[in-house]
Amino acid sequence: MTQxxxxxxxxxxxxxxxxxxxxxxxxxxxxxxxxINFAHxxxxxxxxxxAVFTLGAGLPLAAAIVVIVVGTVVVGLLMERIxxxxxxGAPDVALLLTSFAVGQILQNGVLLITRLAGLPxxxxxxxxxxxxxxVTVGAFTVPKVNIVSFVAGVVLLGLLSxxxxxxxLGLSMxxxxxxxxxxxxxxxxxxxxxxxxxxxxxALAAVAGLLFAIQAGxxxxxxxxxxxxxxxxxxxxxxxxxxxxxVLGGYVLGLLExxxxxxxxxxxxxPPGSVPPEVRLALQQWLPSSLASWRDAFVFIVLIVMLLVRxxxxxxxPEREETL
Amino acid sequence: MTTARRLxxxxxAIVALAVAFALLDASRQAFWQGLxxxxxxxxxxxxxxxxxxxxxxxxxxxHIGFMAIGAYAAAILTLPFREKALYLRDLPGWLAxxxxxxxxxxxxxxxxxxxxxxxxxxxxIAWLVGRVLMRLSGHFVALATLGFLVIxxxxxxxxxxxxxxxxxxxxxxxxxxxxxxxxxALVVVYVAWRLKRSPYGRDMFAQRDDRLAAQAIxxxxxxxxxxxxxxxxxxxxxxxxxxxHFITSxxxxxxxxxxxxxxxxxxxxxxxxxxxxxxxxxALIITLSELLRRIEDATLLYGLSAIVLAGIFxxxxxxxxxxxxxxxxxxxxxxxDPALWSRVRLPWGRRRxxxxxxxxxxxxxxxxxxx
Numbered sequence: 093m094t095q096x097x098x099x100x101x102x103x104x105x106x107x108x109x110x111x112x113x114x115x116x117x118x119x120x121x122x123x124x125x126x127x128i129n130f131a132h133x134x135x136x137x138x139x140x141x142x143a144v145f146t147l148g149a150g151l152p153l154a155a156a157i158v159v160i161v162v163g164t165v166v167v168g169l170l171m172e173r174i175x176x177x178x179x180x181g182a183p184d185v186a187l188l189l190t191s192f193a194v195g196q197i198l199q200n201g202v203l204l205i206t207r208l209a210g211l212p213x214x215x216x217x218x219x220x221x222x223x224x225x226x227v228t229v230g231a232f233t234v235p236k237v238n239i240v241s242f243v244a245g246v247v248l249l250g251l252l253s254x255x256x257x258x259x260x261l262g263l264s265m266x267x268x269x270x271x272x273x274x275x276x277x278x279x280x281x282x283x284x285x286x287x288x289x290x291x292x293x294x295a296l297a298a299v300a301g302l303l304f305a306i307q308a309g310x311x312x313x314x315x316x317x318x319x320x321x322x323x324x325x326x327x328x329x330x331x332x333x334x335x336x337x338x339v340l341g342g343y344v345l346g347l348l349e350x351x352x353x354x355x356x357x358x359x360x361x362x363p364p365g366s367v368p369p370e371v372r373l374a375l376q377q378w379l380p381s382s383l384a385s386w387r388d389a390f391v392f393i394v395l396i397v398m399l400l401v402r403x404x405x406x407x408x409x410p411e412r413e414e415t416l
Numbered sequence: 417m418t419t420a421r422r423l424x425x426x427x428x429a430i431v432a433l434a435v436a437f438a439l440l441d442a443s444r445q446a447f448w449q450g451l452x453x454x455x456x457x458x459x460x461x462x463x464x465x466x467x468x469x470x471x472x473x474x475x476x477x478x479h480i481g482f483m484a485i486g487a488y489a490a491a492i493l494t495l496p497f498r499e500k501a502l503y504l505r506d507l508p509g510w511l512a513x514x515x516x517x518x519x520x521x522x523x524x525x526x527x528x529x530x531x532x533x534x535x536x537x538x539x540x541i542a543w544l545v546g547r548v549l550m551r552l553s554g555h556f557v558a559l560a561t562l563g564f565l566v567i568x569x570x571x572x573x574x575x576x577x578x579x580x581x582x583x584x585x586x587x588x589x590x591x592x593x594x595x596x597x598x599x600x601a602l603v604v605v606y607v608a609w610r611l612k613r614s615p616y617g618r619d620m621f622a623q624r625d626d627r628l629a630a631q632a633i634x635x636x637x638x639x640x641x642x643x644x645x646x647x648x649x650x651x652x653x654x655x656x657x658x659x660x661h662f663i664t665s666x667x668x669x670x671x672x673x674x675x676x677x678x679x680x681x682x683x684x685x686x687x688x689x690x691x692x693x694x695x696x697x698x699a700l701i702i703t704l705s706e707l708l709r710r711i712e713d714a715t716l717l718y719g720l721s722a723i724v725l726a727g728i729f730x731x732x733x734x735x736x737x738x739x740x741x742x743x744x745x746x747x748x749x750x751x752x753d754p755a756l757w758s759r760v761r762l763p764w765g766r767r768r769x770x771x772x773x774x775x776x777x778x779x780x781x782x783x784x785x786x787x
Contacts, residue, residue, distance in 0.1 A: 128555050178734045184555040185475040186733050189684065192677050193733075196726035200719035207718055317673065321566060324559060389570035392563035399552055399560050 095232050100350050106238035108346025109245025113300040114323035115330065115338035116252060117293025123269030123333035124282075124289055126184055130191035131171060133320025134198040135294050139164045139301030140217065140311045141202055147218045156220075161298045167198070168294025169287060177283070195316070202313040214312045217305045224306065241303045248296060249339055256335060261288055269333060318388075325395045331408025340406060348394060349387055425751030430602065437594050449594060453662055455702045456597035460655040462682040462694040463604045468648025470688035470743075471617060472641045473624030474550060477676060478561035481568035482538040482649040484671035486656025488572065488579050489534035491588045494527055494661070499587045506577035517589065527591040531600075531657040538653030539646045546645040550638055565676065572668035579668070586665035592658045600658060604651045608691045609745075611647070620644050621689070621743075674722075678705075681729045689743030696740065701725065 114132065121129050142163040146156040175194045179187055203213065223240055226233045256262035261284075268275040268285045276282050304319060305311050322345060330341025398405070440449055465479045493516045495504065500512060516526030549560050572579045579585060611617045619640040622630040627637060660666060678701065686697025708721030732739065750756045 126555075128559070175730055182733075182737065185558060186737060188475075188555055188558055189680060190730055190733055192673075192680070193726040193729040196677060197723050200722040200726075203719040204717060204723070207716070321562070324562075328559065385574050386570060389567045389574075392566045392570075395563045396549070396560050399556050400548060403552070403556055 098232060099234070102234050102238055102242070104346040104350040105343070106241040106245075106346075107349060108343035109241045110300050110304055110319070110342075111322055111326045111345050112245055112249060112339045112342025113296045114319055115326035115342045116249065116335055117296050118320075118323050118327045119330070119333055119335055119338035120265065120269075120289040120293055121286075122327070123335070124265070124272065124286055125176070125180070125187070127176060127187040128184075128191065128324070129176075129293075130188065130320065131194040131198060132191075132293065132297060132323065133316030133318075134195045135164050135168055135297040135316070136301030136304060136319055137202065137311070137313060137316035138167050138198065139298035140305035140315065141206075141313075142298075143302050143305060144215055144218065144311065147220060153220045153222055157299075157302070160302055161295050164298035164301070165291050165294045168290045168297070171198075172287060172290040177286075199313045199316075206313070214310055216310050217308065219306045219309070223303075235307075237303060237306045241307075244299055244303065245342075248299060252292065252296070252335070255292070261285070265289060322391065325391055325398075327405075328395055328398055328403075329405060331405025334405065334407045337405050337407035344406075345391065349391060421752050422749045425748045428751070429748055433598065433602075437598050441594050451702070451706060453592060453594060453597050455699060456594075456601040457655050457659050457662065458679065458682060458698040458702055459601045459695050460597070460604045460651055460658070461679045462686065462698045463601075463608050463691055464648045464651035464655065465679055465683050466686075466688065466691065466694045467608050467611065467651070468645045470683060470690075470694075471612065471620040471624070472644045473688075474553070474641050474645070475558045476561040476645065476648070477558050477680075478545075478564035478568075479648065479652050479679065480671050480676045481561075481565040482542060482652035483656035483659065483675070484568055484572060484668065485538045485541060486531075486534045486653030487660035487666065487671065488585065488656075489537050489653070490527075490530040490657030491585060491660045492578060493530035493533060494589055494591065495587070496589070503580065503585075503587060504577070508577065511578075524589075524591050527589075527596075527661065531654055534657045535650045535653035538656070539650035542646045542649030543642070546642045546649075550641040550645060565672070569668050569672060572671075582667060584665050584667045585660075588661055588664045588666075590661060590664050592662035597658055597662075600654055604654070605691060605695065607647065607651075608694075612689075612691060612745075616640060616643060678725075681725060683739075684729065685732055685739050687739030687741035687743060690739070690741035690745055692746040692748070693739055693741030693744075696746075704728075 114136070117135075118129060118132050121127055121132075139160050142160045143156065146159045147153075151159065171194055175190055176187070179190055206213070206215070219237075223237050226235050227239060256266055264275065264280040265285050265288060267278065268280060268282060272282065275285075300319070301316075304315070308315065323342070326341035326345040327338045328341070329344050330337030330339065437452075440452060443449075461479070461483065465476070468479065469475045492504070492507070492511065493514055495515065496517045497515045500507060500515065504512075516530040517524070518526040545564055549557060549564070552560055573582050575581070612621075619630070619635050620643075622635050623637045623640060631637060656671075663670075682697040682701045683694060684697075685700060686693030686695070705721055705725060708724055712718055712720050747753075747756055
């Protein structure tokens with residue numbers, strides 16, 4: 093019983109870390125530019141593909157990680173420079189739709205390149221030795237990558253929090269998110285701040301992409317889609333545009349996702365004799381394990397409810413003109 | 417302008433289209449017929465998305481969700497008895513007995529009924545969802561409708577007994593032909609055109625352009641948004657029903673982001689708020705992607721066409737955000753109005769006209785540099 097609960101908590105925390113890493117990147121960019129960057133998930137995908145080529149070429153893990161992160165950051169910066177900078181100040185929806193288009197270009201670009209390289213659409217991911225397999229503590233087994241995800245999430249988000257509170261660039265970033273015009277009047281170089289936001293977001297997405305690919309075991313050009321949708325939800329739950337909110341939202345989402353899979357277990361894990369058999373049966377029937385396949389629908393219902401009830405999220409501040 | 421004169425333009429256009437369709441129908445050119453059917457279905461999709469998003473400014477990313485509902489609902493309804501027993505064994509009792517495959521002479525009335533029922537179902541769901549979602553604005557509504565699209569997809573994947581889940585829904589009778597799509601496309605264009613100039617349509621545009629000003633003069637914001645959303649969903653359902661009976665086998669993956677993005681591209685290129693723009697946008701993108709597909713097939717550079725289309729989309733949204741037409745229309749109802757033509761200044765006719773006017777001579781008809 094305790095083992096089961098612990099298992100689920102580790103799952104929740106590891107998934108939550110990945111969502112938080114993604115959501116933070118979305119939130120930083122959204123906070124400054126009001127851009128919902130749909131192509132953020134494709135940065136994860138790019139990272140996974142760079143990983144296939146570097147790890148596949150036999151590069152040691154540390155070197156490979158450097159190449160993966162640098163490669164993804166370059167793509168992220170190019171994306172901002174080419175597609176988004178000319179659109180500064182455009183209506184929200186124009187920005188959102190442009191990011192859709194950027195995503196299409198990245199996905200199909202990767203598709204094109206893999207075809208030219210003679211690779212299939214679906215590639216098995218060459219997981220590094222160090223990060224594959226399981227850890228056994230007593231009667232308790234977790235995949236190594238889940239623990240690494242959690243630790244990486246906490247460490248990177250800690251570094252990020254140091255950056256945004258203790259460095260000049262971090263402070264200018266927060267100032268720009270607060271009020272872009274005022275920040276510019278105070279002499280903050282907005283282009284630099286935006287580029288920094290994209291660079292940091294891309295680096296975090298690169299780490300998330302690597303971990304996600306290890307968990308999934310295989311990759312294709314479209315793997316970024318579901319994680320970015322989840323990261324949207326995480327960012328909305330926490331309060332879109334707030335970095336702390338995105339982190340919180342990521343972990344809340346991780347827990348929410350584990351819930352429907354964990355709940356049907358309750359009927360089974362209750363100590364025998366503690367509840368009448370009818371109750372146990374009812375629990376099993378009301379929450380059948382097939383509920384797990386409805387998980388994504390559940391997550392998006394949470395998103396819609398959140399948007400309606402508290403569109404500014406748990407940690408966000410109410411803004412004018414969001415709902416009627 | 418007299419009514420007869422106003423109707424002359426659309427009348428001529430419809431007759432010309434009907435003749436073209438009849439010729440195409442008789443020609444047995446399966447490729448061109450398929451292309452035109454595809455085009456008409458995308459015209460229905462784009463015009464209906466324009467109605468629900470362009471007219472009101474409430475951008476919906478869930479339009480294809482309504483199309484999916486239409487496609488599945490209509491296909492379940494028209495599937496003949498024998499196929500139902502074979503492929504949809506677990507259909508609930510009240511549905512299992514329904515098979516709208518009746519014909520009245522050459523006309524499959526069952527298909528028409530199924531299309532209408534499926535579209536009404538889509539509209540009813542849109543009403544329920546819209547009552548809640550239309551309160552949101554800007555990117556929040558885009559995110560929420562995106563959520564709707566994901567929820568529809570998860571439902572289609574999991575409602576095994578209705579949709580066969582992730583397996584292909586096949587053996588749909590190929591009812592869709594040139595005439596069905598042609599007539600439905602005309603209907604949606606007519607409805608959008610009339611709506612745009614009706615008081616309801618003016619409300620939609622008013623609250624889009626300046627919500628506070630609209631509210632200040634007593635225009636409701638929610639009602640026009642909801643009306644547009646529901647009508648848009650109805651026609652998305654129609655498009656789904658037609659599409660399902662055209663491709664005859666499909667799975668939930670068909671109705672997702674690729675299709676969503678394709679329709680949005682058509683809409684934005686034509687101009688949000690312009691019905692003629694949507695028709696022309698759909699025609700341009702269909703033609704272009706057909707050309708690109710051939711290049712892809714010849715060069716084996718798969719993915720190229722999507723990259724080019726997305727690139728064009730970014731260029732349009734960066735340099736000409738209102739698309740080709742903005743919210744203007746091709747003045748098809750004034751084609752036979754002399755007042756329209758007297759104001760038209762063709763670039764190559766300008767100097768000659770001015771010269772003629774200053775010399776006080778009457779302008780010869782059809783004059784141009786070569787004429």
